[in-house]
Amino acid sequence: MKRRAFLKSLLGLFGATALVSFSYPLLRFFAPPRSEARVQRISILKKDVPVGEAKEIIFNNTPAIVINRSGKGFIALSKVCTHLGCLVEYEKGKSRLFCPCHAGIYDLEGNVVSGPPPKPLLKFPISVEGEKIIIG
Ligand code: FES
Structure with a gap:
């Protein structure tokens, strides 16, 4: 039983890591660009x-x-x-x-x-x- 819980936790950790590593670039892609470009004079x-x-x-x-x-x-x-x-x-x-x-x-x-x-x-x-x- 303990081994089964450990494997479930490990699987959950891998799933969370995969989800974050996939969703972060996706969020960055859809986020509006930063408006750092200041108009200079x-x-x-x-x-x-x-x-x-x-x-x-x-x-x-x-x-x-x-x-x-x-x-x-x-x-x-x-x-x-x-x-x-x-x-x-x-x-x-x-x-x-x-x-x-x-x-x-x-x-x-x-x-x-x-x-x-x-x-x-x-x-x-x-x-x-x-x-x-x-x-x-
Ligand atoms: S870079 Fe090719 S002509 Fe200027």
């Missing part, structure tokens, strides 16, 4: 980005670049290539952004000019207030 000085120049920043944990386009003003773009995620480089002389991984080329609006990237670079909201450029 940063500012840089206008004088740090003269016409034709660019400044690299980190915006919402994303490498980004602020470019002062001649005659068109400032734009803030993600540096993360939309193909496979390499970081694009600003080529001032060619007025473009170049991805060194697979030769993807973007114009200064972030649009794809050539290469494998499937969509434009992500643009961030930008405004100019006095001597500051506000991103976000």
